[in-house]
Amino acid sequence: MNAPVTITQAEKPYLVIRSVTKRFGSFTALQDIDLDIHKGEFISFLGPSGCGKTTLLRAISGLDVQTTGSIHQDGRDISNLPVNERDFGIVFQSYALFPNLKIKDNVGYGLVSAGKSRKEIAERVSELLGMVGLADQADKYPAQLSGGQQQRISLARALALSPGLLLLDEPLSALDARVRARLRGEIRDLQRRLGITTVMVTHDQEEALTMSDRIVVMSKGRIEQIGTPDEVYGKPASPFVADFVGRMNFIEGKLVDAASADCRGAVLKLDSALTYAPGTPVTICLRPEDVVVRDTSGAANAFDVDVGVMEFMGNHFSTTLHVLGSNLNISADLSMNDVRDLGIKPGVRAKAVLPAERLRVFATAA
Amino acid sequence: MTSVTSNQLDAAAAEAARGRPVRQRMSRDDLLMRIMLVLLTLWLVGTVLLPLGALLRKSVEGPAGEFVGLANFVQYFSNPALTASIANSIWIASISTVICVLLSFAFAYGLTRTCMPGRSVFKLVSQIPLLAPSLLPAISLVYLFGNQGIAKDVLLGASIYGPIGIVIGEVFWTFPHALIIMTTALATADARLYEAAAALKASNWRTFWTVTVPGARYGLISATFVVFTLVITDFGVPKVIGGQYNVLATDIYKQVIGQQNFRMGAVVGLLLLLPAVLSFAVDQYVQRRQSAALSARAVPYEPKPDRAIDTFAFIACGLIAAAVLIVIGMAFFASLATLWPYNLTPSLKNYDFDNMDGGGWQSFYNSLKMAGMTAVVGTALVFMGAYLVEKTKGFHTGRFIFQLLALLPLAVPGIVLGLGYIFFFNAPSNPASFIYGTMAILVLCTVAHFYSVAHLTAVTALKQLDQEIETVSASLRVPFFRTFLLVTLPVCLPAVLDIAMYLFVNALTTVSAVVFLYAPETTLASIAVLNMDDAGDVAPAAAMAMTIFFAATLVRVLYILLTRSVLGRTQAWRRR
Numbered sequence: 001m002n003a004p005v006t007i008t009q010a011e012k013p014y015l016v017i018r019s020v021t022k023r024f025g026s027f028t029a030l031q032d033i034d035l036d037i038h039k040g041e042f043i044s045f046l047g048p049s050g051c052g053k054t055t056l057l058r059a060i061s062g063l064d065v066q067t068t069g070s071i072h073q074d075g076r077d078i079s080n081l082p083v084n085e086r087d088f089g090i091v092f093q094s095y096a097l098f099p100n101l102k103i104k105d106n107v108g109y110g111l112v113s114a115g116k117s118r119k120e121i122a123e124r125v126s127e128l129l130g131m132v133g134l135a136d137q138a139d140k141y142p143a144q145l146s147g148g149q150q151q152r153i154s155l156a157r158a159l160a161l162s163p164g165l166l167l168l169d170e171p172l173s174a175l176d177a178r179v180r181a182r183l184r185g186e187i188r189d190l191q192r193r194l195g196i197t198t199v200m201v202t203h204d205q206e207e208a209l210t211m212s213d214r215i216v217v218m219s220k221g222r223i224e225q226i227g228t229p230d231e232v233y234g235k236p237a238s239p240f241v242a243d244f245v246g247r248m249n250f251i252e253g254k255l256v257d258a259a260s261a262d263c264r265g266a267v268l269k270l271d272s273a274l275t276y277a278p279g280t281p282v283t284i285c286l287r288p289e290d291v292v293v294r295d296t297s298g299a300a301n302a303f304d305v306d307v308g309v310m311e312f313m314g315n316h317f318s319t320t321l322h323v324l325g326s327n328l329n330i331s332a333d334l335s336m337n338d339v340r341d342l343g344i345k346p347g348v349r350a351k352a353v354l355p356a357e358r359l360r361v362f363a364t365a366a
Numbered sequence: 367m368t369s370v371t372s373n374q375l376d377a378a379a380a381e382a383a384r385g386r387p388v389r390q391r392m393s394r395d396d397l398l399m400r401i402m403l404v405l406l407t408l409w410l411v412g413t414v415l416l417p418l419g420a421l422l423r424k425s426v427e428g429p430a431g432e433f434v435g436l437a438n439f440v441q442y443f444s445n446p447a448l449t450a451s452i453a454n455s456i457w458i459a460s461i462s463t464v465i466c467v468l469l470s471f472a473f474a475y476g477l478t479r480t481c482m483p484g485r486s487v488f489k490l491v492s493q494i495p496l497l498a499p500s501l502l503p504a505i506s507l508v509y510l511f512g513n514q515g516i517a518k519d520v521l522l523g524a525s526i527y528g529p530i531g532i533v534i535g536e537v538f539w540t541f542p543h544a545l546i547i548m549t550t551a552l553a554t555a556d557a558r559l560y561e562a563a564a565a566l567k568a569s570n571w572r573t574f575w576t577v578t579v580p581g582a583r584y585g586l587i588s589a590t591f592v593v594f595t596l597v598i599t600d601f602g603v604p605k606v607i608g609g610q611y612n613v614l615a616t617d618i619y620k621q622v623i624g625q626q627n628f629r630m631g632a633v634v635g636l637l638l639l640l641p642a643v644l645s646f647a648v649d650q651y652v653q654r655r656q657s658a659a660l661s662a663r664a665v666p667y668e669p670k671p672d673r674a675i676d677t678f679a680f681i682a683c684g685l686i687a688a689a690v691l692i693v694i695g696m697a698f699f700a701s702l703a704t705l706w707p708y709n710l711t712p713s714l715k716n717y718d719f720d721n722m723d724g725g726g727w728q729s730f731y732n733s734l735k736m737a738g739m740t741a742v743v744g745t746a747l748v749f750m751g752a753y754l755v756e757k758t759k760g761f762h763t764g765r766f767i768f769q770l771l772a773l774l775p776l777a778v779p780g781i782v783l784g785l786g787y788i789f790f791f792n793a794p795s796n797p798a799s800f801i802y803g804t805m806a807i808l809v810l811c812t813v814a815h816f817y818s819v820a821h822l823t824a825v826t827a828l829k830q831l832d833q834e835i836e837t838v839s840a841s842l843r844v845p846f847f848r849t850f851l852l853v854t855l856p857v858c859l860p861a862v863l864d865i866a867m868y869l870f871v872n873a874l875t876t877v878s879a880v881v882f883l884y885a886p887e888t889t890l891a892s893i894a895v896l897n898m899d900d901a902g903d904v905a906p907a908a909a910m911a912m913t914i915f916f917a918a919t920l921v922r923v924l925y926i927l928l929t930r931s932v933l934g935r936t937q938a939w940r941r942r
Contacts, residue, residue, distance in 0.1 A: 014767045065390040067387060067388065068385055068388060069388065070385055070388075079388050080388050080389055081929070082393035082396060082840075083391075083393070083840040083841060084395065084841070084844075085391075088841055089841060090838060092837075095832075096834035096835050096837070098835065099938075099940075100853060100856045100936075101852070101939075109844060110842030110844060113844040113845070141939035142939070143939060143940065157838070158838075158841070161843070208453060210526045217765075268606060274646070331937060
């Protein structure tokens, strides 16, 4: 082949998804999805229900193949392979453990069919159970374990055949908050240790932000943004991402010039280089926690504000600030320290900065 | 592959993929499951659809097998002696339905909504009629209110032979069927509605009419149609106690067995399909609504003791239970009497079947054999079919057709199915006609007759299993039959045993479907009851009916003991 550059195995994406479209009758669940996933990456598909994230996972697993488009795994075209000829382990929200088999038989289920000897199976099972910290539960039945334990067993079972790809379908959604938080860390650690390429479907942004190397934010069958958790949170690529991930002020305004916008009577300086003509309606996004109330002197976008009702959230206060001389109201999260040191109370007047480098500006969709 | 650039790969993949629809390759598992499902579909076609088709065809044929259009129907409707049966059937079925639904509602209310004592005993007694052929209550009524009946005077000169006897017998026989539906409907109530009604200071009476009855309305509708269909298609009760009062079901029997007029039998058979199909449609509709009416957030209703209501319910249920016991007890007593009503000394003379017409004890053994085979063959087929229709991937049309065929028997009265079997399997052109007159055709017909309820039981059990179990197995590259044997079947074992039990008891007590299909060597106990009663040997008929009853009871008790120990050993995983 007449290849100009020979690329190494490490640079070649492990999972290559090209133009994948899935239609159910006249409804399009996935529209022309392109995505590269690299070896050892932890990728989350994040989005509201009906956005197509589960459909994409089912296409990758072969449970519901795409209508058109291709999927390559490790250089092999798997687009039309049946489930049992693909190479993945899967964990479901419902655990899907075999209820009548003991834990060790659940974990060893695939090993038996793979033709392993009794001794090999026993060794591998105890290794896997040790890996998920449940070595002492081998002889119990699934119903005797807690939800978190069952999900760990289901993970061990999925990893038994050392698959090249691990698929997690909302793995933590059925668990209560505390267990969920702990299992998040455990799954992430295990994934790093094994270096297994992992795709997780979730509607929980916190889960996606804490666990993933990269997040694929989806909406209405399309990819809205692919990026690291930091990028997705700090630099949302669209108002949808800005709204879906974390809380956000959406400020409507009109461009005065390339670097400032009039928002309901308050003029905000912008950091982004904009190419829109003056007068273009824009939406400006600002995270509530990015509002600054300390050391405001000399900063751009500093305003006198009236403090509205303050809601105590435990580790911070959530409040609304009214920008004096305008019709602009901004939601702000103020740290306990700031509130205490600056004596901020409902009804008092204060100074607040809306930092220009924190503002994300989008042209308002017509 | 290592020398391919990512750009080239991208370009090639994108070009090849765009627009071209992806068809998933079938795995060997998928192929195998589809083949098996198709085979089972063909089996249902052969044992349900084609016999019905043969019946339909027969109804538009002349004496020489030529097509005569609707001539047979014209002939039928121009004969007032025959059409009178339509009115009779509808009248009988309506009266029986009203009485049976009211009684079963009251009984179910007592069982589910009160704290009356002895509820478990009442429940047990109410199931008794299921263990006997419908001929048994009719025979019992002859002894109670017949010409030589012990309580003849209660009727004030009216005759039990006719509508009165049929209605009482039918109510007895259909009571447990209606009760199952009513208890299900009444058992699933949301306690919060009652608490809300109480908080709003509604009287008990008002709460009953505004909460209880509306909550059970789908059950009432469903029970109404089920009972109506059972009665209008039953032939055992009117055969024994109907006297000169003709109904559709006995007309078929008379046309076919008495006059060998198969074409007229086919016409009446098609008429009988109408109420059954209607009932089937209503039941399907109601079941969809009923499941939607129940929310997962409902708090189950727990009855609280109430002296007045509990006492009243106890008396009402006690009377009903007593009636059931009297009917069974009467038949038993009569079967033991040496010569009714003159010599009441107990003896087993009437159980000496070998010296009577009707096939003797052999017919009883035949029944056991037939029921056993039906249970084994039927359970295997039903469970396999339910598994395949639930778990086969894709193949929507095939699965839809199978599902339709599996539910079809629910809409076909046994006597109509049996008639269809004559036409289909007795045709010389049918390569399977050699099974005509053998035990095999009885088993085939009985499995088909009771297929739907068994199928629904299996599907319900399978649906309770996590749907992703098969996915996980496939991702672990385990063949489907291994997961079927190791997980699905063991987990569904209680349902499998229930299905086997259901098929066994029904095969033992059924008369309608098999009455046209038995041969001298394959007479069945329930047929023997019919024939002995026909020949005037009423006491031996009662004895044979009781023998069936005891056999069914014994098997049920054994089944309970057996399942307790088997399930205790194999279902340890259910305990927490």
